[in-house]
Amino acid sequence: MFLSIAQEADLPRSLNYGLLDKYWSFNGDSRLGSDVDNELRSSLSSKWKLPFPPYPENPLIKQYSAEFWILGDLMTPEESRGGSFARRVFDVDEADVVFVPFFATLSAEIQLGMAKGVFRKKVGNGDYERQREVVDLIQGTDAWRRSGGRDHVFVLTDPVAMWHVRAEIAPAVLLVVDFGGWYRLDSKASSGNSSDMIQHTQVSLLKDVIVPYTHLLPRLHLSEDQNRQTLLYFKGAKHRHRGGMVREKLWDLLVNEPGVIMEEGFPNATGREQSIKGMWTSEFCLHPAGDTPTSCRLFDAIQSLCIPVIISDNIELPFEGMVDYLDFSVFVAVSDALRPNWLLGHLRSFSKEQRDAFRRNMARAQPIFEYDSGHPDGIGPIPPDGAVNHIWKKVHQKLPMIKEAIVRDKRKPPGVLVPLRCHCT
Template identity: 80%
Template sequence: MALRSSSSSPIATAIFSFPCSVPVLFLALTSLISTLSLTFFFLFSRPHTQFIPRTAHLQSHNSIKVFVADLSRSFNYGLLDKYWSSYIPDARISSDSDRQITSTHLPKNLKFPPYPENPLIKQYSAEYWILGDLMTPDYLRTGSFAQRVYDVDEADVVFVPFFATLSAELQLGTAKGAFNKKVGNEDYERQREVVDLVRKTPAWKRSGGRDHVFVLTDPVAMWHVRAEIAPAILLVVDFGGWYRLDSKSSNGSSPDRIQHTQVSLLKDVIVPYTHLLPRLHLSEDQRRQMLLYFKGAKHRHRGGVVREKLWDLLVNEPGVIMEEGFPNATGREQSIRGMRTSEFCLHPAGDTPTSCRLFDAVQSLCIPVIVSDNIELPFEGMVDYSEFSVFVAVNDALRPNWLVGYLRSLSKEQKDKYRQNMSRIQPIFKYDNGYPGGIGPIPSDGAVNHIWQKVHQKLPTIKEAIVRENRKPPGASIPLRCHCT
């Protein structure tokens, strides 16, 4: 079944005209000079310390045209049907909220089911909110930066509506042992079917897939077919999950790295995790008694070994709280309390350079302390994270007593400024639009619009790569010279 929604009529453009005369021109010129004078006055008299969120303003005449690929419902909302109809508590974490949803007799045959509240899955829910916006009737999408089109020839990009993360999580929750295999792996079968369907389309063949958009927020989403979709625009939470050590490499120890041409800031977009904690408004903020807070797993792999070292350095420091756990049920309340009563929230690298913990800290007005040298962050160029976050080199953070001493040296005025700046930037990390099934108008300053704006910024490079590829003579073999494959 194709995913379609109703289209709206074009917006009429009003054209105004008026007769011109010398007096009218004189008055107009006088008015213009006065306006310019006032404009320059306010521009140059504004205090330099005033924080202006560096987000691109949405303009009604500027949008990205998106065509939604024709995929069966079984690859998106049908996976939610599968999740809810065969709900089995996740062995990795208590999922009380999902149990409550199923116990209230979730209606069957719901066209747009809710996304799981299980925090292990919910943190990756960008796929759900992006598609929900595109599925919203066009007359309600007045605040969307993405304009949905129904003729692929009119599109800037082709969105592939596959809930790749949910597909992976369903497999991990039911038969984790088969996840890395192809036989007996339902997730792999879905990956294979989606890729085979999309690659057969004229749109893919015309661009080599370079103008197709996949949402891969879980680091393991579409793992088996990544090489085949590498030319596409990938929406990922960071690049950490794309690099791994393979024990089966030639000498058993050298790193087997996925080629750099598969992920690149030239073509791909870093998107935020879905925050799991509620927003704290600046007017609700109260005195913070603790210096530094962290809640999460102590033991991590790869670049995350820094977390264990930091833990050992900080666990006994006065004013520092280091807790094991994840923000589910009881853990969620602990995280809310910890983040709202601490000046700073520690954000060390884990298995990948970033996590949803950063965005929970922002919503809690807890100043992020980012200890992750290789981190890539969402919407950079639109947002300056240094206005509300503290960045610390790993080597400095691991020096005994250095980190705590540095944080204590920051003045109250500096910390207040960080929090004021953070309060203004909180909305851009929000996905939820408050409508059932995610079908309804989205916040114009929210995460979905910023994602499409970021894709829009990359279009010139992507279109250039398509033209360059299409002009090559048949049979020519030219080495890849840029990261935008």
């Protein structure tokens, strides 16, 4: 069984690999620079227009690199794609879904790095112009008109990717890291309802796929695991917005507790080394909500065999139904976590045997959240048990719903609208 995918061929290179050309052509002192990228940029200076340039190592961008690895799988020659669940076809009529090869996250990050002040505007906003170009090209195709876009697939890993055109691509299958960047838009659309009754008209577990962030820390194998002296570890920003405000309250509760390390820091080279040391030597790693319900930190913890303590009531997780997070994670309600002295007592109640079992299960799950195919240009056979194949399998699970939605839409009499979807889970 395979997922048959046609790649939208009319999108120019400037909307995917051309954006990487653009990124690598910036001066080393650009706001988009990072130490590791500036070193790589100098080595690419004479040949930065490679057919398939590498994705940035800048951690603020790299964490969203799913778009690069997913397209890389489709661009890999067929004879090298034996392990992929996706089968690329070149006739749209033979395809289950149509993949839109737009690096939406890289487009957004380039704009935010160059001129953040115009990001939410349309005039002078290169990202908006690219979004508009993509939508105009896609909506002009017979394939989009035939399905209303319901069988098209977009990768939107950055919470602000394709921010200006979300309503126009809402019928499609969206690959997102969570729904946090969409809540406020949907709540405005649901006038008359409380914030607890948001009508998710643009995103839903019924049609969309939650994908993992790209982890930033190296994988620690179970055979390399050593004694862990710290009970609970967290590194990140103390102050967050919206649902992430719980982080500041947790910080104040935990910062001076014995066996707990709370560090504020940025994911630069120094912060990376601190995170590796902290996660590799701690039993549990705290994962509170930030500006959105989840973050790259969860997948760094999994790769570090540090048991995630997830305190985020609205979190959605990748590949549920394929992987059971209860096998290696601890879920805590925000209301319980904020009770004085409760959280640390709860974590200390897990026996060494239970903690060891969590880590064994985590070690088995580590490959599932791995994007890297072993080729820096992204072109090459993907691991059969890796993240890209799990994404394709999740998209395949949506096919009955996609076909039903297309049929329902076609049988409606002229002038009658199909009711908006709700988050019926």
